[in-house]
């Protein structure tokens with residue numbers, strides 16, 4: 001009921017009478033009044049005016065299932081939301097949910113992670129209350145070899161949402177880092193459980209440095225946050241809602257062709273490596289080549305100094 005009340009207050013943009021809330025939700029005035037009290041306790045600024053009703057003036061920066069669901073307008077992404085005040089890793093939680101049969105689109109969000117995971121076995125700094133740690137559980141009916149492309153779909157969605165919510169000119173560093181002014185703002189980690197020819201589930205975890213004011217010594221030169229870039233704080237739930245919306249849209253495009261044909265342009269426009277030299281780690285030697293953009297299956301096309309072009313797979317390039 002809290003989600004519904006929040007949704008009604010948000011969508012009306014003005015006052016909603018107690019009567020309207022009771023009728024729509026089929027509950028008593030006392031029940032509505034109780035929920036309004038809970039919202040106030042959680043930090044929502046809800047104004048109550050006699051003869052007019054309730055109006056939401058401001059929301060706290062909290063990550064609860066009710067807050068998130070009241071902001072979602074999606075068909076499948078985030079229809080189930082599981083929120084943790086603290087957990088080991090949202091990817092680990094999503095995999096457990098995947099094993100337990102949770103539906104396609106289930107979203108796991110945490111306010112802090114104790115064992116946040118980055119790519120290549122690295123740790124992901126996951127302090128409480130300031131950043132986004134989210135994972136989407138997917139059950140795509142596609143061959144397992146195509147699943148890595150979902151990471152690039154997530155990169156497109158996160159980049160679009162970040163641009164929309166902050167105006168920042170975010171870019172994608174192939175294959176799936178989100179950077180701004182040359183520093184890393186967000187990372188994506190996709191893991192999956194498959195049979196030889198069948199995907200049980202895929203989990204795509206996205207970590208975004210949102211209101212971080214300071215990073216640890218080890219990463220302060222290469223990491224940045226929305227706060228450090230814009231000087232203002234961002235409400236995490238609004239950004240998550242935008243990512244989930246964009247993901248649903250881009251996922252539909254991906255499914256149409258089961259590749260990135262329809263997203264290639266969006267991706268390449270944001271590609272920070274485009275027309276820049278990248279280092280290719282070959283079997284016997286390392287060389288530099290000019291990055292041109294991605295193929296419809298997500299490999300990076302590079303042009304060598306002798307004019308020949310080749311496709312590079314993740315792991316073969318240091319940029």
Ligand code: BTN
Pocket residue numbers: 088089090091092113115116117118119120122124132133134135177186187188189205206207208
């Ligand atoms: C990278 O190394 O760039 C990937 C970082 C991915 C971090 C996110 S935070 C949410 C999800 N849970 C994790 O443990 N990792 C991912």
